[in-house]
Amino acid sequence: MNANSRFHRRAAARADRRGNLLLVSIIFVMVIASMGMVMLQMHQSSSRKQVQATDNKRALYIAEAGLAEAFVSLAQGKSGNIGSPEVPALYGDGVYWVEATELEGDEVALVSTGLCGTGRFAVSAVMERQLDPLASLGFFASTDVVVGQGAQIDGYMSQKGLLEEQLDAVLGLVTGGGARLCAGGDITVEGAQGNGVGLALVDQILGTGTAIYGDAHPGPSGVLSQDGNATITGSTTPLLEVPQLPGVEPPETEIVTPWRFGPGGGTIPAGKYTIGSGTIGEHGKLKLKGPMVMVIDHLRMESGASLQIDSSGGQVALFVQECLELMPGTTFESTDQDPTGFVLFANGTEWVDRDGDSVPDPPLTFAPTGDFYGYVYAPGSDVTIPSDLHFIGGLAANSLTVAPGARLTFDSSLSNTEITVASLPKLIAWRIVELPDAEIVDLRKDPITTLKLNGVSPIKSSEAPLDSLFKIRYYDASGTICGYSGVYGDFDWTAVETVIGMAWDDGEVYVSPAPLVGSRVKIATTDRSTK
Amino acid sequence: MLEAIIALAVTAILLGNIAMVQRATGDAYESSVFGSNLQDQADTTMDRIALALMSTDFESLDEVMAAPGFVSAIDYEVVADVEDGEPIVGTPERIEFDLGNSRIVWKRDPGAADEMSVVWTKHVSDMLEGELPDPGDDNGNGIVDETGLAFNADERQITVRLTLRRTDSRGTEYVRTTSRRITCRN
Numbered sequence: 001m002n003a004n005s006r007f008h009r010r011a012a013a014r015a016d017r018r019g020n021l022l023l024v025s026i027i028f029v030m031v032i033a034s035m036g037m038v039m040l041q042m043h044q045s046s047s048r049k050q051v052q053a054t055d056n057k058r059a060l061y062i063a064e065a066g067l068a069e070a071f072v073s074l075a076q077g078k079s080g081n082i083g084s085p086e087v088p089a090l091y092g093d094g095v096y097w098v099e100a101t102e103l104e105g106d107e108v109a110l111v112s113t114g115l116c117g118t119g120r121f122a123v124s125a126v127m128e129r130q131l132d133p134l135a136s137l138g139f140f141a142s143t144d145v146v147v148g149q150g151a152q153i154d155g156y157m158s159q160k161g162l163l164e165e166q167l168d169a170v171l172g173l174v175t176g177g178g179a180r181l182c183a184g185g186d187i188t189v190e191g192a193q194g195n196g197v198g199l200a201l202v203d204q205i206l207g208t209g210t211a212i213y214g215d216a217h218p219g220p221s222g223v224l225s226q227d228g229n230a231t232i233t234g235s236t237t238p239l240l241e242v243p244q245l246p247g248v249e250p251p252e253t254e255i256v257t258p259w260r261f262g263p264g265g266g267t268i269p270a271g272k273y274t275i276g277s278g279t280i281g282e283h284g285k286l287k288l289k290g291p292m293v294m295v296i297d298h299l300r301m302e303s304g305a306s307l308q309i310d311s312s313g314g315q316v317a318l319f320v321q322e323c324l325e326l327m328p329g330t331t332f333e334s335t336d337q338d339p340t341g342f343v344l345f346a347n348g349t350e351w352v353d354r355d356g357d358s359v360p361d362p363p364l365t366f367a368p369t370g371d372f373y374g375y376v377y378a379p380g381s382d383v384t385i386p387s388d389l390h391f392i393g394g395l396a397a398n399s400l401t402v403a404p405g406a407r408l409t410f411d412s413s414l415s416n417t418e419i420t421v422a423s424l425p426k427l428i429a430w431r432i433v434e435l436p437d438a439e440i441v442d443l444r445k446d447p448i449t450t451l452k453l454n455g456v457s458p459i460k461s462s463e464a465p466l467d468s469l470f471k472i473r474y475y476d477a478s479g480t481i482c483g484y485s486g487v488y489g490d491f492d493w494t495a496v497e498t499v500i501g502m503a504w505d506d507g508e509v510y511v512s513p514a515p516l517v518g519s520r521v522k523i524a525t526t527d528r529s530t531k
Numbered sequence: 532m533l534e535a536i537i538a539l540a541v542t543a544i545l546l547g548n549i550a551m552v553q554r555a556t557g558d559a560y561e562s563s564v565f566g567s568n569l570q571d572q573a574d575t576t577m578d579r580i581a582l583a584l585m586s587t588d589f590e591s592l593d594e595v596m597a598a599p600g601f602v603s604a605i606d607y608e609v610v611a612d613v614e615d616g617e618p619i620v621g622t623p624e625r626i627e628f629d630l631g632n633s634r635i636v637w638k639r640d641p642g643a644a645d646e647m648s649v650v651w652t653k654h655v656s657d658m659l660e661g662e663l664p665d666p667g668d669d670n671g672n673g674i675v676d677e678t679g680l681a682f683n684a685d686e687r688q689i690t691v692r693l694t695l696r697r698t699d700s701r702g703t704e705y706v707r708t709t710s711r712r713i714t715c716r717n
Contacts, residue, residue, distance in 0.1 A: 028549065035553070039560055046567060053574060060582075105616055125716075126613045429610045429618035430716035431586050 055119025058094060063114030063121045065461070066096035067430075070110045073465045074100075074127055074425045080110050082464045085438035087456055088447070089464035093117070095447045097464075099436075106130075107428060113436055115447040124433040127425040134243065134396060135375055135414035138180025138215075141400035142245055142379070144222075145183040147210060147230075148387075148404035149190045153179040154213040155410035158338055163392060163409060173407075179214025179234065180410045183400075184242035187218045190404075191227030214410070245379035245396055247473060248345050250295045250319040265305070268292070270313055280305040290314035290341060297322045301368075303329030309374065311341025319345045323354065325365040328386070334373035339393030339411040342374030349380035349481065375414055472496075558701075565699050569654070569707045573695045576635060576652040580626055580691050581713050583637070586610055588618075589687050589715035598673040601681040603628040605689075606641070610717050618717060628655060628680035635680055635693075655679040656696035660708040688712045 066089070070080040080100030088095035094116030101109045106129040113122045139145075139153070147153065155178020156166040168176035181187065189210055210227070215234035218224045224236050263281030270289050277298035280286050285306045288294065291314025299320050301307060305327075309316050312335060324346045334342065348363025355361060364381040369388045376383070376395045383397040387405040394414045402408060435441050443450055451458055471485045474496045484491055584592075586609035595602055604627035611621035625641040628634075633655045639647040656679035661670030668675050672692070674683060681692045692710040699705065 032549075032553075042564065046564070046571065049571060053571075053578065057578070103613075107613075107616060109613070126618075128616065427717075428616060429613045431610045431612075432582065 052118055055117035056121060057119070058092070058116040059114040059119035059121040060123070061114070062091050062094040062096050062116055063112045063123045065091050066098045066112030066114060067110055067123060067125050069461060069464070070098040070100065070112065071125075071127065071425060074108060074110075074129065078465055080108050080127075082461075083459060085113075085436070085440055088115070088440070088451075088458050089461045090448075090458035091461045093448070094119075095451070095458050096461075108425075111433060111436070113438075113441065115440065117446050118444045120435050120441055120444075122433050122435045123430065125430045126428040128428050130424060130426050134245075134377075135394045136180070136412075137182045137243065137396070138394050138410040139391075139400060139408055140182045140243075140394075140396045141383075141398060142184040142242065142396075143399045144185040145181060145187045145400045145402075147181070147187070147189045147212065147402045148406065150210055150405045151190075151385075151402040151407065152209075152211050152213075153181055153402070153408040153410070154211075155179045155412055157413050158340060158411045159413040162337055174211070174213055175409070177213050177233065178410060178412060179212050179216075179408070180394075180412070181212055181214075181216045181408075182239060183217070183222055184219040184239075186222045187216050187224045189216070189224070189226045189230045189232065191229045245377075245398075247379060248319070248347060248377065250293065250321070250345070250347075268294070280307070288316045288318070290316040292316045293319070295319045295321065299323075300325040301327060301330045303327045304331075306331045306333060308333040308335065309342045310335045311338055312336050315341055315343065317343045317345070319347060322348045322350070323352070323361075323363050324348065325361075326368045327365065328367040328369070330368040331370045332368055332372045332374075334371070337373055337392075339373045339375060340413055342393075344374055344376045344378075346376065346378035346381055349475075561699065562703065565697070565703075566705050566707070569695050569697055569705050570709075572652050572654070573693055573707045573709045576695075577691065577693055577709050577711050579637070579651055580693075581711055583607065583609065583624065583626060584689055584691075584713045585716050587715045588620075588717040589684075589689075591620075592684070592689065592715070595682050595684040595689060597684045599668065599675040601674050601677045601683040603630075603678045603680050603682070605682050626651075626680075628678055630657065630678065633657070633679070652695065654695045654697040656694040656706065658694075659692055660694040660696075660706050685712065688714050 066082060069089070070082055073082060074080045080098060083089035083095075083097035085097060088097040091114075094114060096112055096114040098110055098112045101111075103109055103126070107126055108129065109124060109126050111122060111124045113120070134140075138155070152174055154174040154176065156163050156175045157178070160166065163175075166175050168174060170176075189212065191210055210230040212230075212232045212234070216224060216232050216236050217239045218236075219242050220238050220240060222238060224232075226232060263279060263284050265280050265284040265286035267287040268289065270291050272292070273294045273296075275294065275296045277300075278286075278296060279300040280302065282302045282304040284302070285308060286301075287308040287310060290309075290311040294317070296319070299318075300323075307330070309332065324344075346364045346366075351360035351362055353360050362381065364378050364383065366376070366378075366381075366383050367386050367389075369386065371390045371392060374393045376393070376397070378395075378397045381397050382399040382401070383395065384401040385391050385403055385406045385408065387403040390407045390409065392409045393411050440447055440450060448458070470488050470491075471483070472491065473481060473483050476482050476495050477497050479497075482495070584605070584607060587607045588610070592605065592607060595605060604625060606623060606625045608620035608623050610618045612619040622640045625638040627636055627638065629636050632653075634653045635651045635655055637649045637651050641648075658664060659670065659672075659674075659677045659679055659681060661672075662677055663669045664676065666676070674681060674692070677692065679694045679696070683690050690710065690712050692708070694706060694708040696704065696706050
């Protein structure tokens with residue numbers, strides 16, 4: 001009975017304690033689990049901070065990569081716009097887009113926004129398009145230059161006064177300095193003329209020696225050959241690089257005034273003109289009054305004809321698109337003797353038989369006599385300066401031959417004109433800016449995932465510049481001039497032998513003209529005093 | 532009675548084990564987190580310094596010496612805008628090492644009546660890691676006796692070095708050092 005009673009008591013006691021250990025265990029497990037959760041959350045929080053910091057840094061560097069891409073774009077003559085918030089450019093694990101805004105002058109504000117993971121960054125750079133003065137090269141040829149016997153080359157500055165006032169007192173007919181002769185290839189300077197005495201100084205004084213009173217720079221791999229009795233007083237170091245001579249499209253002549261002139265010439269007042277062709281006969285005189293832009297396909301001046309330039313009111317820019325024939329005996333008159341007042345663009349490149357003798361004629365015949373004041377830009381032509389011409393100003397051509405006895409005088413004031421080629425843009429200011437207001441920026445999610453969900457594929461960075469439309473004129477392998485206008489990526493570059501001119505078009509900004517290497521030529525057509 | 536003693540002993544052992552595990556885990560975690568937080572703090576501070584100096588013009592930082600010299604404070608102006616083709620700089624700013632309080636302070640318009648200052652980080656070491664307060668370059672980085680925050684000019688870049696030093700509740704000292712070369716963009 002007693003044993004039975006004890007058994008029942010023990011059983012009742014076990015029943016009271018049943019589940020206690022389970023409860024204690026559960027409490028322990030929960031405490032441990034809670035601690036684990038807290039630790040996990042702390043760890044996650046720390047990781048999130050690290051990931052955010054890393055993403056922000058990557059976004060900054062992606063935004064900087066965008067600026068670099070836009071810089072290259074600007075250097076190529078494009079607008080600088082790359083991608084958009086809707087369709088950005090893909091770069092690494094992130095995306096970016098660049099918005100370019102044209103500012104006053106030649107400045108462009110670029111704002112590049114980079115997104116990577118949850119990181120966002122926007123940086124801005126204000127760039128200034130740089131234009132190297134082409135005219136500062138003086139008399140320049142893309143290929144070779146030959147200076148004939150007895151030719152004399154010097155220089156002066158028209159801003160300081162007339163040439164006559166700057167002549168050297170001893171040498172008499174020359175200034176004795178300031179010459180600038182540059183070539184992309186070789187420069188050959190021949191010796192004194194047959195009647196020279198062979199002594200350089202005496203020949204200089206007598207005007208019979210070949211002399212360059214200043215610098216003569218051959219191309220980077222070119223050679224300067226100089227006869228013993230030829231004189232070069234300045235530097236002969238080779239150029240570091242050869243500037244490209246882009247083809248130049250004339251500016252739009254929105255207001256085209258119908259104007260014709262006969263063989264006798266006439267006076268054309270200031271304005272903008274587009275003329276098919278014209279011939280000035282013997283003893284005819286054509287007077288052009290600036291400011292003027294004249295675009296003419298074919299201009300021929302017979303022997304004895306005269307072209308008078310009146311640039312007292314502004315620059316005269318004459319674009320001859322196909323053929324310019326200045327026959328021997330043609331003369332020029334400059335009312336104010338200012339080389340910066342007349343710019344002649346000889347854009348013709350095709351050799352065509354124009355006189356019916358079955359022999360192709362060159363696009364440029366340059367054989368005037370007397371004094372010529374101005375700048376000649378003939379990138380596709382081989383120019384010979386005749387013996388009886390005194391060329392005052394500057395020139396850029398494919399090749400240049402200075403005939404024996406000819407005289408060239410470089411006007412260094414041309415360096416301050418807008419006869420320029422584009423070079424690399426210059427950074428004005430870099431700064432961190434506020435993020436733009438865009439949906440993809442506000443959503444703090446991985447941009448690539450977000451774009452994918454929206455069915456958008458970001459463009460490859462190299463294909464993202466918006467200026468995908470462009471125009472080009474070029475020579476193919478057979479020497480034929482060809483043209484193309486359309487999507488840049490669709491153009492077959494293998495057909496191109498030489499680029500004549502190229503222009504980008506992003507639908508908003510038209511950069512014209514711009515050749516393959518991003519060069520361009522600007523002309524001042526109205527106010528020469530602004531630059 | 533015997534059962535109770537055995538139960539208590541087992542419970543005590545269990546609790547002891549749990550406590551030991553918890554303590555060991557906690558120590559390891561605290562050590563890891565402490566060091567990690569200090570590194571984060573150093574990285575965040577370095578990011579702030581880098582972003583501040585990026586927008587400056589190197590030519591304007593003429594007080595920054597080249598190695599083996601250094602400065603522990605830098606005055607700078609960031610480009611705020613562009614007008615007429617010229618960059619416009621904003622209010623002068625300063626990043627300095629407050630040695631007495633072992634902290635880095637950023638100041639806007641320093642010395643002016645409306646000067647604004649923000650502590651970017653604390654626990655900055657008196658000397659950079661490895662450097663001793665004796666003549667010479669103890670840590671072999673080319674800078675002599677540099678402080679816990681040191682700027683020096685290198686070509687057209689600024690090199691920033693930073694050491695944070697902190698001791699936890701158990702007396703363990705943690706040292707984290709970071710450095711960065713910053714190119715001034717303007």
